[in-house]
Amino acid sequence: MTTSKAENGRNLKEAIIEGLIWFSGISAILIIALIFIFLLKEGAPAFVNVPISSLLGRRWYPIEDLFGLLPLLIGSLLVTVGAVVIAVPLGLITAVYLGEFAPTWQRELLKPLIEVLAGIPSIVLGFLGWVVLAPLVQNMGASTGLTAFTGALILAYMSLPTIISITEDALYAVPNEYRDGALAIGATQWQTIWRVVLPAARSGIVIAVMLGIGRAIGETMAVMMVTGNAANIPSWRTGLFFQPVRTMTATIAAEMGEVAQGSVHYSVLFGIGIVLFLITFAINSLATRFVSGGDGRATRRRAQL
């Protein structure tokens, strides 16, 4: 069989395009791998030079070589959990209102507005938190206005647009046939939403929540401005959420400028980066598993109850 010149040209073109696509796909993976290797290289000495028991210590005081990550972990945890507890219910309810109850003109007005909120620079929100929220929180009885709660409020506000917008998209994608089917049986509008629409949109909602959490956990600037940045472990007695904390991200940002490259402190900061990376990675893979594999299992479990 002989191949014509035109055919050869076509094959070459195909090969080049395929190669380009392959390269783009591979490069994304490569870049992630390189980032992780870089993090490991810079951060690994921390886990070698500083004993694990010390890393799990309760005091973060680099000047005295005390590298206890616990206060930072707890700081991040408090702020993130607080933000999620506030933002997820609020975001889901708003999305349900927009997607299922609001008249068209309201939806068309509110949806773009909410999406604009996502574009506000975090430093601006930090200002807002500092000037407006902090005094409010202090008036609520906290000893200072710069607390984990203040940070959680700001972060909740930052993740709301993501959660609302993606959840609303997910609700919109639920075919009207499902709603009709439920209404035609004699379900109320609320029963239709709760038992049919929300479960049908579940994977989209999970993604919305995860992206919201991702935004909250990785945020640095705004949090640094409003949480007080004291690396202490808040105690139950004085109100867990109403004391200053310092998050992992804020620690890295605040201290990176003043450490000597290659010092123990330096590598510990990268170590914190590794921990952050692992946490987000864990959240993402959990979400993926929940979204893809969960469907049949969850339905079955519900059915057996």
Added chain:
Amino acid sequence: MENKIEVRQFNFYYGDFQALIDLNVPIRANQITALIGPSGCGKSTFLRSLNRMNDTISIARAEGEVLLDGKNIYDADVDVVDLRHRVGMVFQRPNPFPQSIYNNVAFGPRVLGTAKGSSLDDVVVESLKGAALWEEVQDKLYEPAQALNPGQQQRLCIARAIAVQPEVILMDEPCSALDPVATLRVEDLMRQLSKNYTIVIVTHNMQQAARASDWTGFFWLGRLVEFGKTGDLFTNPQEELTESYITGRQG
């Protein structure tokens, strides 16, 4: 013969457009009434007026009376949720919820709170048997309904509708997405169901109307041109328009 539903001087509008004009339709109890006519003639709109599914369209407006057991369903004191419990509906495209087969059938009893626990299990089994689906799904009740073929899905939707024991079942072209074999199964099923339920079916398929119904109404541009016993209407139509439609010259 008793009329389960009596439609009197019924007019229906989408905004300025009048979709149904001066309709008077008797729907006999425990019989199958078929509504035929070309696309856009208003037969689906009419069907959706019988359980007020058109309420979800904001610009829609109804005038006149639809008497269900003598009571106008458009009266202000009628609870539309209660109405749809009594007048169930099966749609053109099978629309099982993306949940398990069991949960689909159990949906109605659950939201209405009519059955729980083991009695709910009984209702599910009975409904699936009633919809002639039990044999095929008894081993996979907890598998997703979407895994069934379209014919099975449509029978699942019928099972879901009868699980709340309605009095009337409205079917909006229930077989248009099904192959001939599945279509015949649904028609057989309709025949069985008509012993206990009053059935109104909208169909594009005149053979189906002729085969499966007791009464037939022919719609044309929002009006009911002719209504009568299915045998009479198809063999000896009174109106010229009806004759030219059922013989395929018009529409």
